[in-house]
Amino acid sequence: MSEMLERSARIIDGRERLAMNGLYGASGTPAAEVGDGVALVEAFSNVVAFRTDAGLALFDVSHELFAPDARARLRGWCDDRVDTVVYTHGHVDHVTGAGVFDAEATERKSGAIRFVAHEAVPDRFDRYVLTNGYNGVINMRQFRLPEPRFPSEFRRPDDVYRDQLTLDVGGTELALHHARGETDDHTWAWVPQHRAICVGDLFIWQFPNAGNPQKVQRYAWDWAVALRAMAALEPELLLPAHGAAVGGAALVQTVLIDTARALESLHEQVLALMNAGARLDDVVHTVRLPDDLAAKPYLQPTYDEPEFVVRNIWRLYGGWYDGNPAHLKPAPETTVAAELAQLAGGATRLAARAEEVASDGDLRVACELVEMAAQAAPDSPGVHAIRAAIYEARRDAERSFMATGIYRSAAMDSRDRVDQLGTPDAQADATS
Numbered sequence: 341m342s343e344m345l346e347r348s349a350r351i352i353d354g355r356e357r358l359a360m361n362g363l364y365g366a367s368g369t370p371a372a373e374v375g376d377g378v379a380l381v382e383a384f385s386n387v388v389a390f391r392t393d394a395g396l397a398l399f400d401v402s403h404e405l406f407a408p409d410a411r412a413r414l415r416g417w418c419d420d421r422v423d424t425v426v427y428t429h430g431h432v433d434h435v436t437g438a439g440v441f442d443a444e445a446t447e448r449k450s451g452a453i454r455f456v457a458h459e460a461v462p463d464r465f466d467r468y469v470l471t472n473g474y475n476g477v478i479n480m481r482q483f484r485l486p487e488p489r490f491p492s493e494f495r496r497p498d499d500v501y502r503d504q505l506t507l508d509v510g511g512t513e514l515a516l517h518h519a520r521g522e523t524d525d526h527t528w529a530w531v532p533q534h535r536a537i538c539v540g541d542l543f544i545w546q547f548p549n550a551g552n553p554q555k556v557q558r559y560a561w562d563w564a565v566a567l568r569a570m571a572a573l574e575p576e577l578l579l580p581a582h583g584a585a586v587g588g589a590a591l592v593q594t595v596l597i598d599t600a601r602a603l604e605s606l607h608e609q610v611l612a613l614m615n616a617g618a619r620l621d622d623v624v625h626t627v628r629l630p631d632d633l634a635a636k637p638y639l640q641p642t643y644d645e646p647e648f649v650v651r652n653i654w655r656l657y658g659g660w661y662d663g664n665p666a667h668l669k670p671a672p673e674t675t676v677a678a679e680l681a682q683l684a685g686g687a688t689r690l691a692a693r694a695e696e697v698a699s700d701g702d703l704r705v706a707c708e709l710v711e712m713a714a715q716a717a718p719d720s721p722g723v724h725a726i727r728a729a730i731y732e733a734r735r736d737a738e739r740s741f742m743a744t745g746i747y748r749s750a751a752m753d754s755r756d757r758v759d760q761l762g763t764p765d766a767q768a769d770a771t772s
């Protein structure tokens with residue numbers, strides 16, 4: 341068994357801790373041969389390769405920043421021409437490396453590569469052009485980039501399909517299946533010769549990314565259905581788009597079924613509360629992942645988290661109205677904040693109370709209070725200094741990449757405000 345499969349087995353059964361969150365493969369490590377003629381290049385995202393009589397069939401081409409390195413490592417394993425690329429979905433870390441492989445094919449005169457994807461992938465690319473600025477801003481927060489940046493040109497698929505498509509690439513059968521899950525345009529594939537499944541982002545070594553607070557709708561239930569359909573094929577090799585491959589029928593079943601159960605549990609709990617007329621606030625604060633699943637090393641909330649998935653399930657089935665009538669046509673937040681600050685005896689008092697609550701350990705309430713203080717007194721460096729400290733504490737207390745990215749960015753905004761406005765002491769001196 342390959343070293344990669346041994347490592348993933350140790351992580352699944354708890355003998356080894358998963359480093360970081362499984363998202364970043366070490367650059368410079370060679371492609372891992374995880375089956376006869378099957379390789380996985382760990383990168384952000386991975387490139388999965390099958391050797392066929394017509395050349396290589398690839399699943400995903402990584403991000404443009406990582407693709408040159410991923411290509412070189414793939415070439416260390418096999419130098420055959422690339423015949424076909426399947427996009428598992430249209431997220432930029434999976435598709436923007438296409439130019440690197442197209443350029444290689446042109447340079448080698450090895451024939452054009454055929455790109456295949458679900459029919460919603462081109463629609464996604466169109467949406468990315470429409471929302472380029474928004475995506476730049478949210479990715480800056482989520483991925484800690486120095487400035488907003490998002491691509492606006494994409495290598496479109498040559499062929500698309502709707503429900504299922506079976507490709508024969510040089511004698512190797514790739515049975516593509518559409519599933520909504522992390523995205524509306526996901527493809528997972530069954531490769532019978534290798535008893536392998538290519539899962540894209542439907543298994544990521546962390547809690548499923550079905551909740552991302554800044555992105556479009558995700559589909560927890562469909563995701564679980566897809567995982568169970570994969571499990572029914574009794575695959576012996578699981579090839580994800582992030583993190584290591586999993587080998588052995590029993591381990592593959594375990595991770596597929598546990599991930600499905602986690603999504604099914606959240607889905608069932610949310611729907612039960614919605615059907616009973618609960619408000620979103622009750623749903624968010626009531627639904628919990630069962631303890632046995634929450635303890636699984638491959639379901640840790642280090643990227644996305646169950647609370648965000650709960651909100652996405654609500655959004656899928658409900659409206660945007662959260663059940664609180666005050667939120668239907670609300671007053672501007674700044675007006676409400678000013679009212680509350682006045683009641684409290686000023687924004688500074690509100691911020692001071694936020695500090696107390698934070699030091700007592702309730703960062704959820706502390707953030708609510710300090711946010712109102714900053715909205716009531718947007719030009720107060722003292723309030724912003726407290727706001728920055730509270731969001732830094734919140735960032736440190738949270739586990740998911742998405743929550744920490746947003747809290748980090750809020751803290752940085754207030755640190756910048758303090759810099760612009762002068763230190764709290766200097767301003768107090770000037771006004772005294």
Ligand SMILES: [Zn+2]
Pocket residue numbers: 385431433434541581582
């Ligand atoms: Zn991904």
